[in-house]
Amino acid sequence: MDDKKALFATIRTSVDGILAAGGSLERKLKAITNLLANEIDYYDWVGFYIVEGDTEELVLGPFVGAETEHVRIPFGKGICGQAAATGETIVIQDVSKVTNYLSCAPDVISEIVVPIFHDGRIAGELDIDSHELGPFSWDDRELLEYICACLSKVWEPAGDNV
Numbered sequence: 001m002d003d004k005k006a007l008f009a010t011i012r013t014s015v016d017g018i019l020a021a022g023g024s025l026e027r028k029l030k031a032i033t034n035l036l037a038n039e040i041d042y043y044d045w046v047g048f049y050i051v052e053g054d055t056e057e058l059v060l061g062p063f064v065g066a067e068t069e070h071v072r073i074p075f076g077k078g079i080c081g082q083a084a085a086t087g088e089t090i091v092i093q094d095v096s097k098v099t100n101y102l103s104c105a106p107d108v109i110s111e112i113v114v115p116i117f118h119d120g121r122i123a124g125e126l127d128i129d130s131h132e133l134g135p136f137s138w139d140d141r142e143l144l145e146y147i148c149a150c151l152s153k154v155w156e157p158a159g160d161n162v
Contacts, residue, residue, distance in 0.1 A: 037064035045129035093134035
């Protein structure tokens with residue numbers, strides 16, 4: 001467990017560096033997806049969904065992992081849509097137990113979705129799928145919520161994001 005805490009502390013420092021560096025938000029999101037996918041072995045799909053303008057629809061942004069047909073998700077639909085509609089982090093340790101689940105791939109077993117806010121409203125979210133049953137701990141949640149809180153500070157106005 002100490003190894004995980006040390007790894008997550010290192011990832012936080014790396015994310016701080018990514019966000020402090022110059023470049024577009026898209027470049028920063030790509031760097032974060034690569035970092036998380038490469039450093040955490042049970043993060044099998046890592047991606048961002050971006051709220052498009054004033055719509056209530058999520059549009060797939062930078063991601064690492066298998067291609068998905070879910071490139072546009074309305075608020076309320078699936079785990080991503082529910083997180084966008086409620087503005088709350090959602091952790092699903094076993095997607096087979098969820099009726100409103102949008103399957104991206106047959107080998108996905110668990111999912112965590114963390115909203116990103118900007119100017120008091122949902123602007124996007126970080127979505128992570130795992131091929132393991134129940135891998136997400138409180139430490140995962142804290143790390144991902146930290147990343148999303150940091151992203152909210154550097155978020156660019158709608159339309160300029162990706």
